[in-house]
Amino acid sequence: MRLMRDMVDAFRIALYAMRANKARGTLTTLGIIIGIVAVILTMTAANGLQNTFRQSFSSVGADVIYVSRMPWVIQGDFFLYRNRPQIDLKQADELESRLRGRGIVNPTMDTARDVKYRSETLSGLRIIGTTDKQSMVSSAQPETGRFLTEFDVTYKKNVCVIGTDVRDGLFGSANPLNKSIHIGRARFRVIGVMEKQGGSFLGGPNFDRQIYIPITSYVKAYGGHRGRQGVDVAVKAPSREALEELEFEVMGEMRKIRKLRPAEDDNFSINKLDTLVGAFNNVMGVVLLVGLLVTSISLFVGGVGVMNIMFVSVTERTREIGIRKSIGAKPRSILFQFLFESASICLLGGVIGILVASILTAVINKVLMPASVSFPILFIAVVVSIAVGVVAGLVPAFRGSRLNPIEALRYE
Amino acid sequence: MAHTNGGTIQPETSSALALRDVVKTYDMGTVQVQALRGVSLDIARNEYVSIMGPSGSGKSTLMHVIGCLDVPTSGTYTLEGQMVAEMSENQLAEIRNEQIGFVFQTFNLIPRVSIYQNVELPLVYAGVSRGERRRRTTAAIERVGLADRIKHKPNELSGGQRQRVAIARALVCNPSIILADEPTGNLDSKTGAEIMNILDGLHADGQTIILVTHEDYIAKHALRTVRLMDGMIESDLEAVVS
Ligand SMILES: Nc1ncnc2c1ncn2[C@@H]1O[C@H](COP(=O)(O)OP(=O)(O)O)[C@@H](O)[C@H]1O
Ligand SMILES: [Mg+2]
Numbered sequence: 001m002r003l004m005r006d007m008v009d010a011f012r013i014a015l016y017a018m019r020a021n022k023a024r025g026t027l028t029t030l031g032i033i034i035g036i037v038a039v040i041l042t043m044t045a046a047n048g049l050q051n052t053f054r055q056s057f058s059s060v061g062a063d064v065i066y067v068s069r070m071p072w073v074i075q076g077d078f079f080l081y082r083n084r085p086q087i088d089l090k091q092a093d094e095l096e097s098r099l100r101g102r103g104i105v106n107p108t109m110d111t112a113r114d115v116k117y118r119s120e121t122l123s124g125l126r127i128i129g130t131t132d133k134q135s136m137v138s139s140a141q142p143e144t145g146r147f148l149t150e151f152d153v154t155y156k157k158n159v160c161v162i163g164t165d166v167r168d169g170l171f172g173s174a175n176p177l178n179k180s181i182h183i184g185r186a187r188f189r190v191i192g193v194m195e196k197q198g199g200s201f202l203g204g205p206n207f208d209r210q211i212y213i214p215i216t217s218y219v220k221a222y223g224g225h226r227g228r229q230g231v232d233v234a235v236k237a238p239s240r241e242a243l244e245e246l247e248f249e250v251m252g253e254m255r256k257i258r259k260l261r262p263a264e265d266d267n268f269s270i271n272k273l274d275t276l277v278g279a280f281n282n283v284m285g286v287v288l289l290v291g292l293l294v295t296s297i298s299l300f301v302g303g304v305g306v307m308n309i310m311f312v313s314v315t316e317r318t319r320e321i322g323i324r325k326s327i328g329a330k331p332r333s334i335l336f337q338f339l340f341e342s343a344s345i346c347l348l349g350g351v352i353g354i355l356v357a358s359i360l361t362a363v364i365n366k367v368l369m370p371a372s373v374s375f376p377i378l379f380i381a382v383v384v385s386i387a388v389g390v391v392a393g394l395v396p397a398f399r400g401s402r403l404n405p406i407e408a409l410r411y412e
Numbered sequence: 413m414a415h416t417n418g419g420t421i422q423p424e425t426s427s428a429l430a431l432r433d434v435v436k437t438y439d440m441g442t443v444q445v446q447a448l449r450g451v452s453l454d455i456a457r458n459e460y461v462s463i464m465g466p467s468g469s470g471k472s473t474l475m476h477v478i479g480c481l482d483v484p485t486s487g488t489y490t491l492e493g494q495m496v497a498e499m500s501e502n503q504l505a506e507i508r509n510e511q512i513g514f515v516f517q518t519f520n521l522i523p524r525v526s527i528y529q530n531v532e533l534p535l536v537y538a539g540v541s542r543g544e545r546r547r548r549t550t551a552a553i554e555r556v557g558l559a560d561r562i563k564h565k566p567n568e569l570s571g572g573q574r575q576r577v578a579i580a581r582a583l584v585c586n587p588s589i590i591l592a593d594e595p596t597g598n599l600d601s602k603t604g605a606e607i608m609n610i611l612d613g614l615h616a617d618g619q620t621i622i623l624v625t626h627e628d629y630i631a632k633h634a635l636r637t638v639r640l641m642d643g644m645i646e647s648d649l650e651a652v653v654s
Contacts, residue, residue, distance in 0.1 A: 323520045328509020328537040
């Protein structure tokens, strides 16, 4: 209680002192400002990356594995993967029948094509041949209209479901349903629009700029490169927990389907969200490391600057310390006075840093990725700046608090 | 001279402070300066004592010991029944806060803050509540006749006014003793007289005052004069009340 009151009073006294030393205090806070900006930007960037990543891949279910010729993240020698044979539709069908309902199997093929509706053309859209099971494997659902049905797939219907960016680009605000569009040379009727997925992750796939068509129509229209184009096979587990077991089974079945001998390496890859998360965490680690480095260097430099100013402040006010002691200030009161002063200087720097970082974050939000300064980040920034102030002020404040009152009073 | 003796004092003169064989030595490395060499002194409540003596005779050192800014090298000092020599730094600070009011020759106000804040500061260190601080600070400033200068900074005041602020600050915590070390030394004789009027008034209200001065006419305000010479008491005389 007594300590609490001392602290409140010390803060009052420190405020008097701060007001008198505005200019000098502001100058020395530059290091603190940069440090706090670095802290906030690092955390905001990390946060933003994480959010964008989650958003972009939200439709890639955590309970789905993807069997492909190539791994999503290539480690080591690319040539080891180059000679792998394609996975074809027949193998996908065989996998489905061998799994006997233990997982939902959905093969896809994709290519890039220009898409036209009347005078509007969008070039290089991702065209995905898929089946009705797509909507079970992925969480993305149609926003208007409907998704592909088994009927569409079996009878090779020329129907398509488009992403929101495709709709906006081709139709503007007009109703796209039942309109006929050209995908490459083939004509497709729009039967649905997918809900918005939220942009691409740092130049990765943009799920809003793609078009789903029945995989059978895909082979018919684009030939699947005369049967040489491979498929990616998504297999959804009944639950997240069952994923590992399913992965094991799929691996075994695929080896049988592709007639691999026991000593041979897999000539296919099993990908899942975790693979991406792992790669993402590596990026994140680098961001955090660089941020931490910049932050600690600038806070250290700033802290040394503040310590310096506090030594000057204590020396300049030696006589004042003597006066305060003569009217009853305890060493503790003097200590708190200077600690509060240096904490206040750093807090001022912290607040300026927060303002600067907020502006920079707004810019990042506009040009790079969705980012915003959150309350916990602000809280950490405030705590960090106060902590730097207290640490930097400790030695000068202690020296001031120990001064002999008479010698302090005599100081000129 | 306005002086009402009685009423406020206990029947048998109760001792406010007592020094016995107080020695203060400053260790200057190669040489040792003996500022006080065996001072014994009793001062009762509501006494008005002046301390005189040539420069370097130890007057200020004696004031520092009495005011608990410094502790004797040897000898004992009892203030209001408490042995000062055995006190911790925190206890000394509390004594200075509660029992002592200092008035210095050079005023020693904190330059950047207002008159009000200067006078209020001892109450802050005493942990007095906000409302009570306001009441007592205002009263002390009114007591020295500076109510209209409450928001001014020290450098906006004349020397005499600054010293009055210092007196207000010295008495705001209701100390047992006011110690004034050459309070008129930096003032012309007219403003010096004003300051002495205030001190006389405080004494009349029952305050114990110890005053260091070079000037006989200042010393005459007190009722007792102690003369120091080379760190020892040369004479200790009651004034004849005229
Ligand atoms: N802090 C100190 N360090 C060293 N010597 C001191 C100190 N304070 C006082 N002295 C010495 O002690 C003696 C008495 O000083 P002081 O009490 O200030 O005398 P006065 O106030 O009577 O002029 C002087 O010789 C002075 O130089
Ligand atoms: Mg002196």
